[in-house]
Structure formats: C-alpha cells, structure tokens
C-alpha cells in the first residue's frame with residue numbers, strides 16, 4: 001500500500017524504462033549532457049507534468065497504513081429499484097474482489113449507484129479511486145462526491161496536489177501512477193472515453209495502483225464491442241432511466257448533402273417556444289456551410305476547438321439559443337430540458353456515438369417527448385445497431401419492471 005514520493009531507493013529511469021510511469025517508448029525519453037553530474041542524463045517526458053523522473057532522480061514507496069472510517073453519505077432521495085440492484089452488485093464486488101462492468105443507459109443515474117460501494121469499501125479500510133479518462137468528468141465527480149460524503153477526498157488532475165491521505169481519490173487515470181498496490185476499489189467512469197483500444201499503459205497504471213484482490217468496477221453507457229466481449233461474464237446491464245421512461249427511439253430520414261445545402265432541413269427546423277434542438281455534424285466545414293444556409297433560423301455553432309466554446313455552452317445552458325449546430329457531444333454530462341436531437345450524416349458515426357447523441361434527449365425529471373432523427377444518405381449497419389440497442393434496452397427495462 002503506498003504512494004511514490006521523491007526519495008532514494010528506486011531510480012526514476014533505468015534500463016530504458018521509467019519506473020514512475022512505466023513508459024518504455026524510446027522517443028519519450030530525452031538525453032542531455034549534465035554539467036553538474038558530468039555525464040549524460042536521461043529523463044522521461046511522458047510523466048514530466050507530474051514529476052521529474054530521470055537517471056539521477058530517485059523515489060521511495062511511502063507506506064500508507066489502512067484507515068477505517070464510517071464514510072456515511074447523504075442522499076435526499078431514494079434509489080430506484082434498478083439503482084438498488086446495481087448498488088448491491090457493486091457492494092458484492094467490493095467484498096469479493098474482481099471485475100465488473102456496469103452497462104448503464106444514458107440517464108440511468110449511475111453516480112448514485114456507486115455510493116454504497118464506496119462506503120462499504122471505506123469501512124473495510126479499502127482505499128477508493130474513482131477515475132475517468134476525462135478531466136471535466138473528474139471535476140464534476142469531485143463536486144458531486146463532496147456533496148454526498150463528509151469525508152476527506154483527494155482530487156488529482158493536471159496541476160492538483162494531494163491534500164489528504166489518499167484514502168478516497170478522484171482522479172484521471174494517468175495520475176494514478178503515483179500509487180502502487182494501494183486501492184481496494186477502483187471505479188472507472190466513462191471507460192468508453194478511453195483512447196481505443198484502451199492504451200496498454202493506462203491499463204498497467206490501473207493494475208499497479210490497485211491491490212491484488214481489488215474490486216475493479218467499470219461504468220459506461222456505450223461499451224465497445226471489445227469490452228463487451230472481454231467482460232461478458234461480469235457485465236450487469238442497467239437498461240432503465242432513473243425517471244422510469246423509455247429511451248427515445250431514433251427515426252431515419254433521408255437527406256443527401258446536396259439537399260442539406262439546398263435547404264432540405266428547413267421543414268424540420270421550425271420550433272415550439274422554450275424547446276431546444278441540437279444538430280450534430282460530422283465536420284466543421286459542413287456545419288459552417290449549413291449555418292449559413294439556415295441563417296434565418298439563427299443557429300449558434302459550437303465545436304470542440306472553438307475559442308468561445310465555454311461562453312457559448314454557458315449561453316446554451318441558459319436557454320439563449322433555440323437551435324444549436326455542433327460537431328461535438330459538448331460536455332458528456334450535457335443535459336437540457338426540452339431538447340431534440342438531429343444527427344446529420346448519421347451513417348458516418350459509430351453505434352456507440354449515435355447512442356450517446358440520442359441519449360441527450362428527455363434526461364430531466366419533467367417529461368419531454370423529444371425527437372431523435374438520424375438524417376442519412378443511406379442507412380448504415382451502425383445506425384441499425386444503435387436503434388436495435390436502444391429498442392432492446394427499452395424491452396429489457398420493461399420486462400424487469402424498471403420503466404412504466
């Protein structure tokens with residue numbers, strides 16, 4: 001159980017390997033002649049934002065004794081039947097160890113499902129890591145966990161330092177390189193957001209940071225085919241949304257690019273007051289061109305590298321734009337009331353992506369019969385797979401009595 005700190009036992013870079021972050025890629029080491037040491041020094045560029053690991057720097061493993069605590073949490077509402085079912089599955093995994101994949105539809109309320117598992121782990125003295133590949137998810141999880149738990153939580157992403165004793169850490173996966181054999185419960189949120197196929201070193205990082213008998217829980221709405229296959233035996237499917245309504249099923253509509261640029265989308269852009277429309281494009285130039293074609297509808301455009309992205313997303317959240325043209329899923333946690341979703345060129349997306357986009361609709365507690373439309377130039381297998389998956393989840397949820 002421990003944390004890597006600067007020390008003298010373990011050489012940072014040795015035999016072409018960084019012992020801090022496990023990097024072995026030659027081109028990620030940098031050599032230079034050090035005048036003080038009067039010799040060549042090699043340092044690792046892969047973890048340079050976290051530490052300075054080199055042939056001349058050393059680390060120790062700081063032993064952290066187990067800490068037991070009550071770790072009670074405050075929840076102002078009762079979990080749904082499905083959430084309770086998932087929560088029990090996680091607690092079981094915490095106690096028995098091993099891996100589990102929670103395949104929960106968008107809007108299932110997965111954050112609440114993990115609270116009991118975290119509490120039980122902490123009572124047993126197991127350290128908890130709640131990780132995501134994405135910094136924005138880490139920040140959001142930290143805010144929410146701080147509301148639920150009255151316990152010391154460390155948050156780690158670029159530039160953040162440890163405040164407490166690492167018993168409960170919310171972090172990007174990369175930052176877990178600081179730990180060895182330390183966490184008895186690791187929960188990976190949005191595992192699908194990993195670079196695919198999941199980077200070997202991130203996986204090694206997770207495994208090294210976890211104890212030998214740790215519980216590893218993966219959460220995702222859209223597991224890749226590889227992940228589904230690999231974890232088939234340990235998958236828990238959670239097909240229902242917390243508000244007990246089915247997922248909106250997308251419909252198809254033929255629209256060629258030529259039609260699109262000649263105004264073919266116009267009949268679909270007429271809006272009811274106080275409703276919002278998210279239109280996804282698969283590239284910026286089409287989006288910009290379409291924004292010009294449909295300028296009478298006053299769409300706002302936003303894309304991943306947009307310098308004004310944050311301001312625009314704020315304005316969108318505040319309801320200042322009825323029609324939003326975008327190339328990105330915005331924040332994954334992006335939810336808005338009274339939202340409809342169109343996907344332009346739907347045939348160019350993966351099924352996972354289509355499910356995520358469709359999953360933006362009807363997320364709030366107050367019902368909204370939203371529309372999801374896949375505009376296409378020929379229906380693809382991935383589109384069919386997405387619709388099939390959504391239908392299947394609805395049928396499963398109904399069968400289990402988890403939706404009305």
Ligand SMILES: [Zn+2]
Nearest residue numbers: 018021044047
């Ligand atoms: Zn390194």
